[in-house]
Amino acid sequence: MQTDFLPLEGTDYVEFYVGNAKQAAHYYMTAFGFQALAYSGPETGIKDKVSYAVRQNKLTFVLTTPLRPFNDIADHIYKHGDGVKAITLRVNDAASAWRETTKRGAKNYLEPVTIKDDDGEVVMSGIHIYGETVHLFVERKNYRGVFLPGYRAWSNPHFLPADAGLLYVDHCVGNVDWNQMNPWVKFYEDVMGFKNILTFDDADISTEYSALMSKVMSSGNGFVKFPINEPAEGKKKSQIEEYLEFYNGEGVQHVALATNDIVKTVRELMSRGVEFLRVPTNYYDDLLDRVGSIDEDLEPLKELGILVDRDNEGYLLQLFSKPVEDRPTLFFEIIQRKGAKSFGKGNFKALFEAIEREQEARGNL
Numbered sequence: 001m002q003t004d005f006l007p008l009e010g011t012d013y014v015e016f017y018v019g020n021a022k023q024a025a026h027y028y029m030t031a032f033g034f035q036a037l038a039y040s041g042p043e044t045g046i047k048d049k050v051s052y053a054v055r056q057n058k059l060t061f062v063l064t065t066p067l068r069p070f071n072d073i074a075d076h077i078y079k080h081g082d083g084v085k086a087i088t089l090r091v092n093d094a095a096s097a098w099r100e101t102t103k104r105g106a107k108n109y110l111e112p113v114t115i116k117d118d119d120g121e122v123v124m125s126g127i128h129i130y131g132e133t134v135h136l137f138v139e140r141k142n143y144r145g146v147f148l149p150g151y152r153a154w155s156n157p158h159f160l161p162a163d164a165g166l167l168y169v170d171h172c173v174g175n176v177d178w179n180q181m182n183p184w185v186k187f188y189e190d191v192m193g194f195k196n197i198l199t200f201d202d203a204d205i206s207t208e209y210s211a212l213m214s215k216v217m218s219s220g221n222g223f224v225k226f227p228i229n230e231p232a233e234g235k236k237k238s239q240i241e242e243y244l245e246f247y248n249g250e251g252v253q254h255v256a257l258a259t260n261d262i263v264k265t266v267r268e269l270m271s272r273g274v275e276f277l278r279v280p281t282n283y284y285d286d287l288l289d290r291v292g293s294i295d296e297d298l299e300p301l302k303e304l305g306i307l308v309d310r311d312n313e314g315y316l317l318q319l320f321s322k323p324v325e326d327r328p329t330l331f332f333e334i335i336q337r338k339g340a341k342s343f344g345k346g347n348f349k350a351l352f353e354a355i356e357r358e359q360e361a362r363g364n365l
C-alpha cells in the first residue's frame with residue numbers, strides 16, 4: 001500500500017472574491033444561516049483588502065474584496081464576477097503539501113509562509129488549479145485564535161441569523177474548457193494523489209439539446225471530492241459553455257453543502273430568499289418506482305422540488321440553487337446522503353432540462 005503523500009483533513013474554508021464583501025457576508029448570513037466569525041482589513045493591519053469569515057457548523061466561507069483597483073483581486077472580479085478563488089484544504093504539514101505537489105508539477109501560488117499572532121501560528125501555502133482558482137493548504141495545529149492571524153473576532157449581538165442546518169462541504173465542482181477534463185483528472189492523480197472514482201460521459205449527461213462530461217476525483221481518504229466537468233457537443237450550447245463564457249474561463253461551478261435534514265434546510269433557505277431550480281412535478285409521479293422506498297414523506301419533497309437518487313449503497317436527496325450572482329456562474333447544491341456515495345446521476349436529465357429552461361430565458365441556449 002502506497003502512503004498518501006498528501007493527507008488531507010478536509011475542506012478548511014472556501015474563499016470568494018466579491019465586489020462587496022460586507023454585503024456578500026450579509027447575504028450568506030441572512031440567506032444561508034452563517035454566523036459572523038472573523039474580520040480582517042485596515043483595522044487589523046491589512047491595508048489593501050477586507051475579508052469577512054462566516055461559519056455554520058464545519059462550513060467556513062471567506063468573502064474578500066479589494067479596497068483599490070489595479071491588483072489581482074480587483075482584476076479577478078472584473079474578469080470573472082463574484083466567484084470562488086480558493087478551495088482551502090486543511091493539512092497537518094503545509095510545507096510538505098506544497099513540496100510534494102510542486103515537485104509533481106503543480107504551479108506555485110504561495111510558497112509556505114508562517115503567519116503569527118498572540119494566539120499562535122499558522123502555516124499556509126498554495127498551488128494553482130484550473131482557471132485562476134487555487135488550492136491553499138492550511139496547517140493550524142499550533143493556532144488557538146478564532147480564524148487566522150490577521151483576523152479579529154467579529155460578531156454583532158443584534159444580528160444572529162438562525163442556523164439553516166448546513167454542515168460541511170460535500171464536494172466542489174470545477175468547469176473546465178473543451179478537452180481539458182482529462183488533463184485536470186491527470187493533475188489530480190499525479191500532483192495530488194487523487195483517484196478517479198466515477199465517470200459520466202455525454203450519454204449519461206445529455207438532453208435533447210446539450211451535453212457535458214464529468215469525472216469525480218477523490219482524495220486518498222475520501223474526505224475531499226472534486227468532480228470536473230467539460231462541455232460536450234450538443235445541438236445547442238451546454239450549461240458548461242454558458243458558464244465558461246460568463247465566468248470568462250474555467251472555475252468553480254458549484255459547491256455542495258451537506259445537511260442532515262434537507263426538507264428543513266431547504267424550507268429555511270427558501271423562506272430567506274434562496275432560489276432553487278425546479279423540475280416538472282411529473283418528476284414525482286413515478287419517483288418511488290425509480291428509487292424504491294425512502295424514509296421521507298413524498299409531499300414535502302414535491303412541494304420543495306427536492307430530488308432523490310439511489311445507488312448500490314443507499315440514496316441521496318439533493319437540490320440545486322439558481323446562480324447566486326447575476327452572471328450565470330456559481331451556484332450551490334444542498335445534499336443529504338443516506339448511504340449513497342454518488343452524485344445523483346438519475347437526476348441529471350431532469351435537472352439539465354430545468355437548467356436549459358433558465359438558459360433559454362437568458363437567451364443563452
Ligand code: FE2
Pocket residue numbers: 171173254256333343
Ligand atoms: Fe454536485
